[in-house]
Amino acid sequence: MDAFAGYKKAANDVVPDATTVMDPFHVVALVGTKLDETRRRLQTELHGRRGRSGDDLYGIRKTIRTRVGLLTDRQKHRLNSVFAADNHAALLVCWQFYQDTIAAYAAHPSKGKKLMGRLINTLAGTIPNELKELRSLRTPFQRRRADILAYFDHPGTSNxxxxxxxxxxxxxxxxxxxxxxxxxxxxxxxxxxxxxxxxxxxxx
Incomplete structure (x- = not known):
């Protein structure tokens, strides 16, 4: 299931012995949403307006959501140019967390479970205000920790x-x-x- 608490409660009421598994698609999408929010916030803070053609942050809006292994050399160069700017550091951290989340699901289940556990632990730690979008994932990831990690015990589970x-x-x-x-x-x-x-x- 996805992160909506109502679905989990309904499932627990009807099939209390079932194992709840949070679908990888929704976990990755949740992190990706925070990545987009970070990019848009920086765009507004640095330029005082929404992104438009010609803006570096606007130009990577699709590339930044692409799995790193699928990036072309041109796309990598474009991302590196954006990440090199000091005022884009928050975006780089969120992007790395997004890519690590994808990598955890791509790894062998036993290794992936450890990687995902570390990511959830990272969110539980001290996260600076500059990463407020990433910090907002702390509560849902902690609350649904067992459901997220359950996927690696039941690989292939999907809604x-x-x-x-x-x-x-x-x-x-x-x-x-x-x-x-x-x-x-x-x-x-x-x-x-x-x-x-x-x-x-x-x-x-």
Whole structure:
């Protein structure tokens, strides 16, 4: 599951013996969000406005979220140029934490668990005000420590299929707007869900 406490409470109420595992996608996304917030804050503090074309911090907004192993030489050079500035130090620290989080999930489960444990311990330590976005992860990571580390005991666990089904349901709910004929809505739903082909198969 993701970090929403409501899901955890509901799961504990219904299946109290189940092991709660926080999905890697959501953990990485949570850290990535703080990385973006740090970049935007520095942009505002240094330039007094939102980023625009030509700004160094704005120019790396997508590159900075790319896994380091997938960066091209040109992208690496661009990042290094930005990180070299003293007033961008907070961004460099957050970026390194983001990359370390990705690396923990890419490692062998036993090693990854140790790496992730160290990252959570780092958040529990003293973090300066200059890293307030990263510091804001302290409480959720400590509260969900067992759930985050549980992934490494159950590697491959993912709520991706659930997210996919939920996304399909949200889409079907959206296309229902304006439909007055239930029959038409049923046919449209089957088309989008891929179920119409199964129903028509006996006649083909």
């Amino acid at each position: 991706g299929p659930t997210e996919a089904i939920n996304g399909r349901l949200e889409h079907l709910r959206g296309i229902a707007l304006g439909f007055r004929n239930p029959g038409n809505y049923l046919i449209r739903s089957l088309l989008h869900a891929g179920g119409l082909a199964t129903l028509l198969q006996p006649y083909l």
